[in-house]
Amino acid sequence: MTVAVRPPVLAGLAQALDGLTDWQALHAATAAWVAARPDLLGGLRAHLRSLTPAERSEVAAGSRETTTHFAWRLLDQPQAAFSVWLHEYKPGRDWWPGYANTVHNHRYHFSSTVLAGGFQHEWYDVRLDHGGERVHSVSLVVRERWGPGPTRSVTADRFHRVPRALDGTLTFLVKSRPVRGWSLSVDPATGVSRRHVPVEGRIGELADRI
Numbered sequence: 001m002t003v004a005v006r007p008p009v010l011a012g013l014a015q016a017l018d019g020l021t022d023w024q025a026l027h028a029a030t031a032a033w034v035a036a037r038p039d040l041l042g043g044l045r046a047h048l049r050s051l052t053p054a055e056r057s058e059v060a061a062g063s064r065e066t067t068t069h070f071a072w073r074l075l076d077q078p079q080a081a082f083s084v085w086l087h088e089y090k091p092g093r094d095w096w097p098g099y100a101n102t103v104h105n106h107r108y109h110f111s112s113t114v115l116a117g118g119f120q121h122e123w124y125d126v127r128l129d130h131g132g133e134r135v136h137s138v139s140l141v142v143r144e145r146w147g148p149g150p151t152r153s154v155t156a157d158r159f160h161r162v163p164r165a166l167d168g169t170l171t172f173l174v175k176s177r178p179v180r181g182w183s184l185s186v187d188p189a190t191g192v193s194r195r196h197v198p199v200e201g202r203i204g205e206l207a208d209r210i
Contacts, residue, residue, distance in 0.1 A: 009043040010075050010084065013174075021081045023109045023155070023176055030111040030174045031151035040172060041115040044074075044086060067096040068162070082174050089117065089169040097187075100162040103138055104185035107178040107198070109155045117169030118147035124159040126186065135186040135193035156180060161188075 016033045020026045034040060051059065062073035068090060075084035095101060103124050123142045126135055138159070146152070154160065156179050181201050186193035 009037070009040070009047050013084065014075065014077070014080070017080070017082055017174070026082055026174065026176065027109070027111045027151075027153045034113050034151045034172065040113070041170065044115075044172070047074075066099040068100040068165075081177055085173040085175060087171040087173060089119070089165045089171075091167045092164060098185075101164070102185040103159050103161045103188050105159050105183050106154070106156050107180050107183045109153065109176040109179065111151050111153055111174045112146075113151040113172045114146050114148045115170045115172050116148065117166040118145060119162050119165035119169055120144075121146045122161045122163065124161065124188075126159040128184075133182075133184070133195050135184060135191070138186050138188050138191070140188075
């Protein structure tokens with residue numbers, strides 16, 4: 001399912017990223033595009049208000065709720081090397097363990113810009129087993145605060161965590177296509193790690209498991 005490109009804000013981004021496949025080039029173009037739009041949040045608000053009922057249904061169908069935030073898919077064209085998302089963080093009282101507040105990596109690279117609020121962000125050094133499917137050890141490297149301003153790159157090989165966020169935090173993300181079939185998370189308190197495979201990667205094996 002493809003969400004239509006709606007001018008002016010998302011159409012401009014799609015044009016800026018058109019034809020790019022290398023992640024560093026995609027991130028650099030995203031960062032430049034975001035920096036040229038100091039009222040990106042206002043533009044996204046206007047964009048969302050302009051959607052037709054059918055377009056709102058498409059956005060909702062491609063979005064999801066996690067234990068810490070709502071991930072809204074704003075743009076995803078199958079031929080493009082990226083997708084565009086808005087993450088709406090839940091109030092801290094509504095967080096549950098298991099997503100952004102675990103130590104985790106991703107199946108994809110992404111560029112992240114805080115549009116409102118902010119959060120504590122932590123980078124971790126993680127040692128994996130030989131197959132890259134289980135965490136042997138995890139240690140905190142850097143703790144920092146991410147607020148509105150710069151666009152940051154998070155590559156799929158890096159482990160990080162968002163232990164808390166200000167109420168009302170919103171982030172704008174441009175994601176690459178998946179570069180691996182799964183992601184990993186680990187509870188730093190217990191050392192227990194888990195491998196996460198998306199449903200689209202499991203459907204081919206479903207008949208053999210039931």
